[in-house]
Amino acid sequence: MRGFEYANPTTKEQAVALLGGSWSEAEVLAGGTDLLSLMKDDIIHPKRLVNIKDIPELRAIKATKSGLSIGATATIQELLDNARIGRVYPALAHAAEGITSPQIRSMGTVGGDLCQRPRCWYYRAGFGLLAKDSSGEPLVPSGDNRYHAILGNAGPAYFVNPSSLAPALIAYGATVRIHGPKGPREVAVEKFFMAPQSDSAREYDLKPGEIVTEIVVPSADGTKSATYEVRQKEALDWPLAAASVALKMSGGKVASARVVLGHVAPTPWRSTAAEEALAGKAITEDVAKAAGEAAVGGAKSLGRNAYKIQLARVAVKRAILEAARGGAR
Secondary structure, eight states, X not given: OOOOEEEOOSSHHHHHHHHOSSTXXXXXXXXXXXXXXXXXXXXXXXXXXXXXXXXXXGSOEEEEXXXXXXXXXOBHHHHHHOHHHHHHOHHHHHHHHTOOOHHHHHHOBHHHHHHOOOOOHHHHTTSTTTTBOTTSOBSTTTSOOTTXXXXXXXXXXXXXXXXXXXXXXXXXXXXXXXXXXXXXXXXXXXXXXXXOSSTTSOSBSOOTTOEEEEEEEEOOTTEEEEEEEEOSOSSSOOOSEEEEEEEEEETTEEEEEEEEEESSSSSOEEOHHHHHHHTTOOOOXXXXXXXXXXXXXXXXXXXXXXXXXHHHHHHHHHHHHHHHTTOOO
């Protein structure tokens, strides 16, 4: 690992001042479960790490009049230990439960989960975020693309978004609060993620010098929700496909729905087609199956990842059925 400076601010204003104006100058350190691995592999090499774990206001999980506030440095374990989240926001609890490593649960943070970098093995091997060879040709379409995107994969990004929590937060209509040199701003979690167009871009709407401070989740009273993930193994690993669903019911029928797929596209993928397939209908196995079919209607295999289309279809169907049953932990 290359040498670096270490800064330990106690306010978000101090943290922002220490971050500077470029990614190469400084990176935010929260749990460090992803950042330090990237530094050890020399994928990134910031000159300074700015530790935000000692900023008290970034740690709290609290109920609010309008729903729930989750501090960016709250850990995955603290999400799991929060009884209100398990009771009122089961889709979020299900997603957190999928992170099975006790070490990562205790160190990994909510903000870090949203801002972690892609797990694409081309990126992790040093071929760049968009995985190109020395001549500038993309490596993924003609290479080993078993775990790459089946949606939004027309290029130049082919990786899948690795966040475990983002699909559930998008299903609930959550918002990210950000603090930077120009002060605070907010962006919907759904709009926070983006497919980069260059290797120097990031996969989320966060500029150098900014930090995520809080995630605000609206009230989920009367909402039925669940997350369903398809995995290769029970030990710690990222899902092959996942779906988070939030349903608002009226008279036994779906008044409105939000269906979000994870680990199948460069961004968490909201499926309006699946939502339309549910609208105005009572939830049955056939209706859930039809919504699953609609969710992958535009999916495209890159060659070796066609199996993910079926997995995503099943994840949506089972998340819908689980949500209809109440989705309780």
